[in-house]
Amino acid sequence: MKPATIFNRWLGFAFTRPEPGSANWYFRRDKLAVVCLFAILFMIFVALAAPILTPYPEQGLGDPNLGEKFLPPSVAHPFGTDDLGRDVLARVMFGARSSLIASFAIVSVAMVFGSVLGAIAGYFGGWIDELIMRITDIFLAFPPLLLAITIATVLEPSLRNSILAVAVTWWPWYTRIVRAQAVTIRERNYVKAARSIGVNDATIIRRHILPNVLGPVLVQATLDLGSALLTIAGLSFLGLGIQPPTADWGVMVSDGREYVQSGRWWIGLFPGLAIFITTLSFNLLGDGVQTATDPRIRSV
Amino acid sequence: MSFLKVEGLHISFNTPHGVAEALRGVEFSVHEGAIFGVVGESGSGKSLTGKAILDLVPYPGRITSGRIFFENEDLRQKSERERRAMRGNQIGMIFQDPSAALNPVFTIEQQMMGIMKRHRAEAKKEMRAKALGLIHDVGLPDPERVMKSYPHELSGGMQQRVMIAMSLLLDAKLLIADEPTTALDVTIQAQILDLLKKLRDEKGLTIMLITHDMGVVAETCDEVAVFYAGEVVERGNAQEVLSNPQHDYTRALLAALPDGSRWDEAGEDSTRPLIEIQNLTQEYVSKSGLFGRTQTAVRILDQFNLTIYEGETLGVVGESGCGKSTLANTLMRLIPATAGEIRYDGSDILTLDGPALRQLRQHFQMVFQNPFTSLNPRMRVFDIVAEPLRTHRQLGSADLKVQVDRLIVECGLTADYADRYPHELSGGQAQRVAVARALALNPRFLILDEPTSALDVSVQDRIIKLLVDLQKKHQLTYLFISHDLGVVQQISDRIAVMFAGEIVELGTSEAVFTAPQHEYTQKLLAATPSLIRMKRDNSL
Numbered sequence: 160m161k162p163a164t165i166f167n168r169w170l171g172f173a174f175t176r177p178e179p180g181s182a183n184w185y186f187r188r189d190k191l192a193v194v195c196l197f198a199i200l201f202m203i204f205v206a207l208a209a210p211i212l213t214p215y216p217e218q219g220l221g222d223p224n225l226g227e228k229f230l231p232p233s234v235a236h237p238f239g240t241d242d243l244g245r246d247v248l249a250r251v252m253f254g255a256r257s258s259l260i261a262s263f264a265i266v267s268v269a270m271v272f273g274s275v276l277g278a279i280a281g282y283f284g285g286w287i288d289e290l291i292m293r294i295t296d297i298f299l300a301f302p303p304l305l306l307a308i309t310i311a312t313v314l315e316p317s318l319r320n321s322i323l324a325v326a327v328t329w330w331p332w333y334t335r336i337v338r339a340q341a342v343t344i345r346e347r348n349y350v351k352a353a354r355s356i357g358v359n360d361a362t363i364i365r366r367h368i369l370p371n372v373l374g375p376v377l378v379q380a381t382l383d384l385g386s387a388l389l390t391i392a393g394l395s396f397l398g399l400g401i402q403p404p405t406a407d408w409g410v411m412v413s414d415g416r417e418y419v420q421s422g423r424w425w426i427g428l429f430p431g432l433a434i435f436i437t438t439l440s441f442n443l444l445g446d447g448v449q450t451a452t453d454p455r456i457r458s459v
Numbered sequence: 460m461s462f463l464k465v466e467g468l469h470i471s472f473n474t475p476h477g478v479a480e481a482l483r484g485v486e487f488s489v490h491e492g493a494i495f496g497v498v499g500e501s502g503s504g505k506s507l508t509g510k511a512i513l514d515l516v517p518y519p520g521r522i523t524s525g526r527i528f529f530e531n532e533d534l535r536q537k538s539e540r541e542r543r544a545m546r547g548n549q550i551g552m553i554f555q556d557p558s559a560a561l562n563p564v565f566t567i568e569q570q571m572m573g574i575m576k577r578h579r580a581e582a583k584k585e586m587r588a589k590a591l592g593l594i595h596d597v598g599l600p601d602p603e604r605v606m607k608s609y610p611h612e613l614s615g616g617m618q619q620r621v622m623i624a625m626s627l628l629l630d631a632k633l634l635i636a637d638e639p640t641t642a643l644d645v646t647i648q649a650q651i652l653d654l655l656k657k658l659r660d661e662k663g664l665t666i667m668l669i670t671h672d673m674g675v676v677a678e679t680c681d682e683v684a685v686f687y688a689g690e691v692v693e694r695g696n697a698q699e700v701l702s703n704p705q706h707d708y709t710r711a712l713l714a715a716l717p718d719g720s721r722w723d724e725a726g727e728d729s730t731r732p733l734i735e736i737q738n739l740t741q742e743y744v745s746k747s748g749l750f751g752r753t754q755t756a757v758r759i760l761d762q763f764n765l766t767i768y769e770g771e772t773l774g775v776v777g778e779s780g781c782g783k784s785t786l787a788n789t790l791m792r793l794i795p796a797t798a799g800e801i802r803y804d805g806s807d808i809l810t811l812d813g814p815a816l817r818q819l820r821q822h823f824q825m826v827f828q829n830p831f832t833s834l835n836p837r838m839r840v841f842d843i844v845a846e847p848l849r850t851h852r853q854l855g856s857a858d859l860k861v862q863v864d865r866l867i868v869e870c871g872l873t874a875d876y877a878d879r880y881p882h883e884l885s886g887g888q889a890q891r892v893a894v895a896r897a898l899a900l901n902p903r904f905l906i907l908d909e910p911t912s913a914l915d916v917s918v919q920d921r922i923i924k925l926l927v928d929l930q931k932k933h934q935l936t937y938l939f940i941s942h943d944l945g946v947v948q949q950i951s952d953r954i955a956v957m958f959a960g961e962i963v964e965l966g967t968s969e970a971v972f973t974a975p976q977h978e979y980t981q982k983l984l985a986a987t988p989s990l991i992r993m994k995r996d997n998s999l
Contacts, residue, residue, distance in 0.1 A: 351788075353846065356824075
């Protein structure tokens with residue numbers, strides 16, 4: 160495939176004028192969702208360009224600077240400095256990396272794993288369906304946060320393991336959504352047609368089932384990004400996620416908590432605001448995507 | 460003075476593409492005590508007109524101009540409150556699918572009493588007596604039992620009768636019936652149409668009958684308005700319009716009706732059997748009771764025998780539930796058979812697996828009823844038609860493109876359709892794509908499962924013609940399944956009439972049509988709307 164073709168197919172929608180009535184067209188009318196999309200794109204940009212944007216990249220990565228402890232916000236340090244004298248703005252920028260990576264990773268792992276299992280369960284039915292769905296029931300029977308904390312405690316605390324811990328509690332939701340869709344799609348005539356042609360089961364699932372459940376799954380994924388970010392920040396706050404000196408919003412809020420009483424509010428406030436804004440943006444973006452793709456709730 | 464009069468009715472919809480005009484100056488008038496037919500294809504605005512009279516135009520549509528007079532009162536001048544009182548009280552409506560219009564969790568009695576309580580202050584006893592009387596009037600046996608039934612305990616025909624009874628509860632003078640028989644079997648359709656005529660004669664009811672079927676109009680209507688693209692193109696006395704149509708579109712609609720003539724001259728009779736079905740039995744085990752411990756076997760096909768000869772078109776006719784779809788699915792190896800065998804090329808196809816089954820899949824193909832459900836909405840036409848080739852042949856991308864283009868063109872589309880998605884096609888075009896996919900592997904045997912019944916009449920014609928041409932060119936054998944004798948007769952060499960899992964009559968197309976032997980076949984033929992019979996007898 161030519162690069163131009165690939166570009167047109169995957170990214171063309173962002174640059175061309177959307178066809179009236181398409182999901183893209185409805186989405187662009189939702190100004191709040193578009194603003195949130197840009198907020199998230201801005202966060203991603205900041206995370207990627209953090210070493211260039213801040214004058215204190217080494218502090219962002221964790222080097223202490225004990226000479227400038229607890230400085231309140233100023234021109235040199237717009238967000239102030241923390242207990243080890245590090246620039247809070249630089250820490251927040253570097254912290255965006257782990258937070259965003261974690262939330263995207265959790266949702267992707269859960270979505271891919273859960274969707275494939277759900278499609279298999281829904282398409283084959285019978286004992287395969289029973290087996291897969293009873294396993295998801297077992298996972299859904301535990302309070303998700305408690306399960307994540309348990310898994311994270313057993314494993315070595317690290318970014319990878321905390322992602323894993325949350326993803327394990329997350330996939331059953333996708334399995335349920337996809338299975339419910341797959342059961343109805345299995346009966347569609349185009350699946351029957353593919354079977355009568357002799358297309359094998361794996362190809363039918365990949366070509367006919369999964370693309371047609373993608374819509375609701377992507378909506379759910381966008382809505383989940385916010386909660387994933389919150390959960391991962393929660394794990395870090397409890398000390399079960401990323402370990403110092405790597406910057407992380409959850410860890411920073413946890414550290415800042417000690418100094419609120421003594422009037423050094425900036426240490427915890429700014430990472431908290433970052434969590435708040437990013438989560439809110441993800442949620443509003445998810446709402447926007449849902450409205451744009453569901454003909455029943457959108458209006459002209 | 461007229462009973463119902465519509466003047467210059469315009470309705471538009473706000474769409475993302477701008478304002479779309481759905482009705483453009485519709486005008487007609489209906490006389491009291493007449494059955495007024497509104498006929499047209501999907502999207503012509505006929506249902507919308509019915510809804511506009513009841514002030515039920517769906518969002519985002521709105522009436523932009525025009526007047527609707529009912530008994531010389533302008534409905535659009537009335538307040539919302541007055542109009543609501545009018546619905547049901549003066550004007551009743553019934554819909555295509557009665558099972559969707561009845562509430563499944565209430566009995567018929569509860570639903571009927573609920574309607575009367577809302578509008579009337581009569582004593583409960585009198586209301587009940589009235590409901591019983593109406594159920595009797597619409598020809599339902601044992602009204603007491605019907606009153607106590609839930610909708611699912613009644614058949615489709617009975618449900619539609621109940622709907623009619625409900626719409627008459629409040630002494631409506633006008634009944635708007637929107638495709639009241641489309642979801643029903645042919646023999647039931649005839650009964651419902653008879654009932655409408657009886658209500659007109661006995662109760663003086665005025666009926667606005669919305670339909671896509673010219674045959675229904677010929678059978679029932681006194682007056683008719685032909686809708687096309689949001690306008691009334693022709694209106695007048697039904698007999699006159701049918702026998703002497705003025706507008707091109709009306710002529711095309713009438714010409715498209717099956718008239719008992721055949722598309723292809725019967726070829727020399729082939730005697731080489733292609734497929735022999737022997738003692739085929741299909742059972743469903745339905746489980747009921749706690750944990751499904753009570754199991755009852757339902758026989759869909761019982762010791763079924765049928766031979767299909769090479770190069771012929773065998774029409775299979777029957778009503779819903781007679782087992783014709785089960786037969787198709789078994790032949791395609793989509794569901795396993797309970798017992799029996801199907802011989803093709805010297806072997807029993809029911810026992811094939813692995814490479815032999817893959818081989819068989821290339822010889823047997825199927826075209827489904829509704830092309831929009833048989834084409835994957837996320838795939839382009841090119842990938843849809845290429846799928847069988849990718850599955851069975853190893854072709855380079857250049858060869859694949861040549862093959863797909865050839866198939867698309869052969870089925871009457873141009874090669875640039877390859878880039879489209881199914882939703883960008885019309886019903887007829889989508890069905891052509893489905894035919895192209897079925898032909899991709901040069902099959903010998905094609906099952907056509909009601910390939911035209913989801914399409915508008917004028918399109919049906921062209922698809923049938925395409926199928927006939929392709930059969931000649933590729934020496935195909937067809938199994939043509941339909942509930943409509945008229946359509947089957949157009950294309951079939953032989954016809955098999957199925958009833959309750961058995962073939963009750965099998966013979967040449969002419970024999971079945973002109974001299975039906977079995978009682979059920981005679982019933983089916985009698986129920987086929989009279990226009991087809993009239994056309995056949997050259998009385999039109």
